[in-house]
Amino acid sequence: MRPMLPTLTFEVPEGKEWLFEAKYDGFRAILHWDKEPSLTSRNDKPLLNLFPEINAFLEQNKDKFDPYLPLTLDGELVFLENAYKAHFGSIQVRGRMRSEHKILEKAKTAPCCLLIFDVLMIKGKKIAHQEYYSRKAELEALFKDCDMPLKPDEKDSRLMQLIPSYHSFNELWEKIVLHDGEGIVAKQIKNKWEEGKRSPLWLKFKNWKYVSCFITAYEKSNGYFYAGVFQGDKVVTIGQFLFGLKPDEKQALFQIIKDNKADEDSQFIHVEPAICVDVKYLEIYEEQMREPHFHQFRFDIKPDVCTYVKFIQQQKNLPPELEITHPEKPLWEIPAIQKIDYIHFLREIAPYLLPFLKDRLLTVIRYPHGIFAEPFYQKNCPDYAPGFVETEMSEGINYIVCNNLQTLLWLGNQLAFEYHIPFKTIYSNGPSEIVFDLDPPSRDAFHLAIKAAIFIKEVLDQLKLISFVKTSGNKGLQIYIPLPENTYSFDDTRLFTEFIAQYLLNKDPDSFTTERLKKNRGGRLYVDYIQHAEGKTIIAPYSPRGNKAATVAAPLFWEEVNDKLTMQHFQITNLIKRINSDGDPFSSYFQTKDIQPFYPVLDFLKQQNKKG
Template sequence: MKPMLPSLSFEIPEGKEWLYEVKYDGFRAILHWDDNEITLTSRNGKSLLELFPEVRLFLETNKDKFAPYLPLTLDGELVFLENAYKAHFGSIQVRGRMRSKKRIADKANASPCRLLIFDVIELSGKSVVNELYLSRKAILLALFKQCDLPLKPDEKSVKLIQMLPYYKNFAEVWEKVTLYDGEGIVAKQQNNRWEDGKRTSLWVKYKNWKYATCFITSYEKSNGYFYVGVYRNQTIIPIGQFIFGIKPDEKKALAQIIKENKADEDNQYIYVEPAICVEIKYLEIYEEQMREPHFHQFKFEIKPDSCTYDQFIQGQKNLPPDVIITHPNKPLWEEPPLQKIDFIHYLREISPYMLPFLKDRLLTVIRYPHGIFGESFYQKSCPEYAPDFVETKMADGINYIVCNNLKTLLWLGNQLAFEYHIPFQTINNHRPCEIVFDLDPPSREAFGLAVKAAKYIKEILDQLELIGFVKTSGNKGLQIYLPLQENTYTFEETRLFTAFIADYLVSKEPDSFTIERMKKNRGNRLYVDYIQHAEGKTIIAPYSSRGTKEATVATPLHWEEVNEHLRIADFQIPAILKRINQYGDPFHQYFAAKEKQNLQPVLDFLKK
């Protein structure tokens, strides 16, 4: 059995008859399971289970759940899931080339891949290929619910078989794909049937292209490929070759121009000096070359000198075209040495993790127009020159910015807003969305007091069966979060709890902790700022940078990291994405915890 295949399109099909699925970059795989055998077969008919034993182990461990539905055949994509909307192409390629059983087993255990199922072909021995798309999706959904499997991709879930849902609204899913830098989408007509081995126009893939401006360096005589490059310090760096996307008459004319203006020639290539500039669209950079390059257009107005490697690298960040980055090389931090474009790239890459905390909150930023080398200032009111995509909300006579999208975040970054401070409630209500304890030691040298206080608070949260998350402040302390169900508790009620915790810490170690507001009366004790948790007050947002000389970030932590080895200065802008990729996002379950958090019994006790 061969998989049904989509057709490539450079225009998104829209209309009520079209539905949309996220496209992931992995190995197409058909799972077949009968009473005696499990097979996982690639698009080319090769067995995949030997290379991905974690999939077999998960299936066999959960055989009792699947047993009522055998024999079954499911269609999906085997991926290394980077986030809910993107698979990492390089990682799945490395896995696919492995041959050592020990290395395969080690990788499967440390970094398991996941099988994302988007279609069902056979269930309980009955073929469903003649069912319409929506019917097949309904059958698949029922199967996944009965087997207690994830109904959408989740890179943190230990359940390695996950369902790939569909979306009715293209704009909704495309915003997620571009935000998380996914590969693209597959549009599917509602009335399609699954057809063995057919490339169909009823499934259409639409990709999330990046764009590179480069110049032609040579022409390959045997196959008609055009090779392109960019300059890095006057040296030509090859970045790939293209043949697709260019019209036959354009291709013929371009080849003729190269032949007439050749600088050199050998048995394989005709070489030209940099002169003809083109724009190429591609998926990503893989092994320093463009993946899936397609010709987009000639750039006759561009000179080759402006086609630089730096621009090429910046292009892969996929910044929105209507966000203009000015003075990208402006130095902002000295150690580490970070320029403005580095800061913008950080905001772009951290946005999937940071934006959910900014959403629907009145924003106060601290801007550093000269980087850390000059004065800073607070900004609450949205300036008149803000672009139309910046959302605002009037409150207390101030027209606040509400950072609900990537473009607003990047625009603020271009304004050199280093710090993002948010209130404890959204614009939709006046009740807190969370409780936050701000553990503020008197100095960086006394940071151990914050660690000690955090451990005490974690102990009492565990005893009360409450869910807490911890992050650095990015400056000199720690902050502990308790997510709350929306519009459930008042600030007066949460004050009961914050005061209780503060009093507990002070009674536990009065020489270490204090609730004294006056700095001069605190001595060397840590200030437990429970009064700060109130309507109108703000806290630094998770993953916000800080205006410190070390370019530190208010970084979410795993609880086991809260120990004597913890140092604020270890969490700098260049390290944060590497950290997430290696250890995951410690706040991944933050919003899901809102539904599980049960503060009411504690408040009932404190009210007595």
């Protein structure tokens, strides 16, 4: 069965007759399941032998799907990087594998997912002729009944997941840009599934990156134009393009190259850097642009502004309204981090950091000269802030509320290194979480923070409270207990934080203290239960810190909290690699808020308080 295909568009379709789905970079796959499942590619090649993890998952869940067989589903086989992006390179590697041992090893260590967006047959009844809107409703009901994920989630062990539809293009587009996804497929709500047809009722709108570059050569055999940029004095070739040029543009460009050639051989006509163009592409794969398209001629610029630094910067899909000033400015010495490196870090960490900054009054610490000079606190939003920066007045201060990627990157361009937030949102009546800040007297006493965290975790487990832990990024640890919104007061949580503080003191009075005066602490770890209060702030999860080591307030897995833990493992230079390999320890943080069993604990403490 040959799949229905979308038509590429550069215009966003408008009107209520369209729904929108995230587009994923993988192998188009149709699952037909009767007595046994079969998964076939766009070219009708079998896939289950190459992806045994999918076959195993389907067999393990056959009982759930049995009432709906025979069943035919349309989807995309992917290696899911995040909820909105599949990793193209990984699925390509899997598709080329032929060693059974290596295939099984990859299936176990890095399983792929089957993302489903359409149903063509259910209970043996063909429904491809039904309208898309009704097919989608049927598909959603199937996934609910079979207890399958209703949206993509790279951390979910269930390997068949639904691609949901959105009514708002802009709502989905913000997520695609934030997570660097491939793009969006717009589907006309009344379309019927048509085998093998590239339909104008399905439109693909891609998340292009743009690069300003110059022409280096013309390939005679296929008509491709080669593009390059300067890295210092050296020309670096970044790929070749053909699509996007109108016939007259193509002919004119060829003629200019021919008339101004620097060299010619049997394969190429070479030209010196002079003709500047903008090219759009999806991403860099094997050091070349993927799916490059000509965008426009750039007669207004000279070749020397087409640089490798700008090319790398544009790969991260930074908002076009954001101009990075002084990209090569040094901010840290060891590790060596320039401003452009820092902006790239913020771009990549944004999907993990932004949920914690959302709707919170933000205090930042800015380092105008990197760590090489004095920083300053900033609470008030400056007058020169661009229009996309949201603000909120509180006690006479016009705070920044960092609710979007543009604001985060703008703050990064202003060299804000630290992001401090209160324990509640601007819409909360009380605390959104409980946080224990375990602050040892020095970096050499970090073992005291580890000891305290382990003791606290033992109590929280006994109370069946769901907790998360992170480094402070400086010398301590911080333990989080997410709470449902608008449910508890700071007086309520004070009862609990004081209870835990007292528990630590009783457990090990030689290691812990609640003494506020530093001179009286005697080298013990200060358990600051008073700090968790209205108006107080704490460093946000995944925020960088303005110290010499370029460390980050990094979420941890609880099993990492042991004597081997060190702060230097979590730096700006290695944190993204850690997330990509190990995952996000705070991935389920917000889901736990509504299931946190805090009320019985609080009720018990209140009863004890009355007796006391």
